[in-house]
Amino acid sequence: MNPEEEFKASRAVALKEQGDDQDLVALSRRWMIQSARHGYTYNFRWMGRPIIQFPQDIIALQEVIWNVKPQIIVETGVAHGGSTVFFASMLELLGEREAKVIAVDLEIRAHNRKAIESHPLARRIRLIEGSSISDPVIDQVRAEIAGKGPVLVVLDSDHTREHVLSELRRYCPMVTSGSYIVVMDTSVEYAPKELFPNRSWGPGNSPLSAVHDFLGENHEFAIDPEFDNKLLISVAPEGFLRRTAG
Numbered sequence: 001m002n003p004e005e006e007f008k009a010s011r012a013v014a015l016k017e018q019g020d021d022q023d024l025v026a027l028s029r030r031w032m033i034q035s036a037r038h039g040y041t042y043n044f045r046w047m048g049r050p051i052i053q054f055p056q057d058i059i060a061l062q063e064v065i066w067n068v069k070p071q072i073i074v075e076t077g078v079a080h081g082g083s084t085v086f087f088a089s090m091l092e093l094l095g096e097r098e099a100k101v102i103a104v105d106l107e108i109r110a111h112n113r114k115a116i117e118s119h120p121l122a123r124r125i126r127l128i129e130g131s132s133i134s135d136p137v138i139d140q141v142r143a144e145i146a147g148k149g150p151v152l153v154v155l156d157s158d159h160t161r162e163h164v165l166s167e168l169r170r171y172c173p174m175v176t177s178g179s180y181i182v183v184m185d186t187s188v189e190y191a192p193k194e195l196f197p198n199r200s201w202g203p204g205n206s207p208l209s210a211v212h213d214f215l216g217e218n219h220e221f222a223i224d225p226e227f228d229n230k231l232l233i234s235v236a237p238e239g240f241l242r243r244t245a246g
Contacts, residue, residue, distance in 0.1 A: 012226075019229030028232040029190050036195055041235070044082075047089060049115060051082025053184075056231045058086065061154070061182065064240070065090045068179045070152040071099045072145045076132040076167060077156035077184075078105035081116040087154075088121040102144050104128045104137055105157065132157050133166040141174070150176040156184035159201040164210035172218060175243045181221065183207050183239035190237070211238055220246040 001009070018024065032054075035041075041052050051058065065073070065087070073087045084103045091099040101124060103116075108129050116125060126144060130137040132155075145151055153171045155164060164183060175181055186208035193202045201207075215221060220243055227240040 015226060015229040018232070019225065025232065029187075032187060032233055032235075033191055033195070036191065046082045046086040047121070048119070049082040049085045050080040051086060052079060053083065054233055054235055056233050057184075057235055060227050060231055060234070060236075060240070061086070062090060064152065064180055064182065065094070068150050068152055069094055069096070070150045070179060071096055071148045072151045073101045074141055074145070074151065074153045074171065074174065075101060075103045075156065076105070076154070076171075078103045078108055078112065078116075078127070081112055081119075083154070083156065084116060084125055085119055085121055088119075088124040091124055092121060098148070100124045100126055100144075102126050102128065102141055104130070104132045104141065106131055133163065133170055138170055141171075145174055150179045152179050153181045154184065155181065155207070159185050159188055159199075159207050161201075161205045161207075161209040161213070164207045165213050168210060168214040168218075172214075172221065172243075175221075177243050177246060179243055180224070181241045181243075182236060183211050183241065185235050186211060186237050186239040187235045208238060211241065215241075220244065 041054055042050065044051050044055065075084060075087060078084055084101055087101045091101065103125060108127055113127065116122065116127065128137055128140050151174050153175050155167050168181065172181060186206065188201060188206035189203055189208035196202050221241045222244050223238050224240045224242045228237055
């Protein structure tokens, strides 16, 4: 075994042990709940735009993108555009001339659109406004990815079980073998309901509820446990779904 393989093997064992440490898992979840009370994820920016993610998840998505080397990243949920710009910056680093981000949101506010469309990486971004599960939006996304690949999908819009399950069903055919659908905010399932005042989603009606339903009906995808074991602090526990067939 060469040194790199030895390192990977030792890390695999350590990560499994870390993920099995239920005290550490529980402590991480308590930390996330407490930090959410202070809006912790709103503290970070990527290349000038608020990204609203844990730094751990940004690093994990970087690993996915580097390994998959997608030509297209489809993102639902734009907000301030930080994640959109992050994805575009990763595609820029990969150097694929035609690679781009297809970013979908029900409403892209004018000041956010202006900031995204004037960003130095705007040439790699295509914004689509409308419901992520509507036929017109799905048709536009399909047209953008036609004949291209690999394709990676990241879901981060409406967090209700029904909406996320609809997104999973509609976007999963676009994902190429070996790539991922990453479902953000599955951590909602483990947080107290009072953290989400005036929200239609919460424990029992969350992205994780949708993930479990989806995996029960679609056997071409599976949770990649490596991310759960190594991240611990993540908005996406059980949310890194790798396409293993199809």
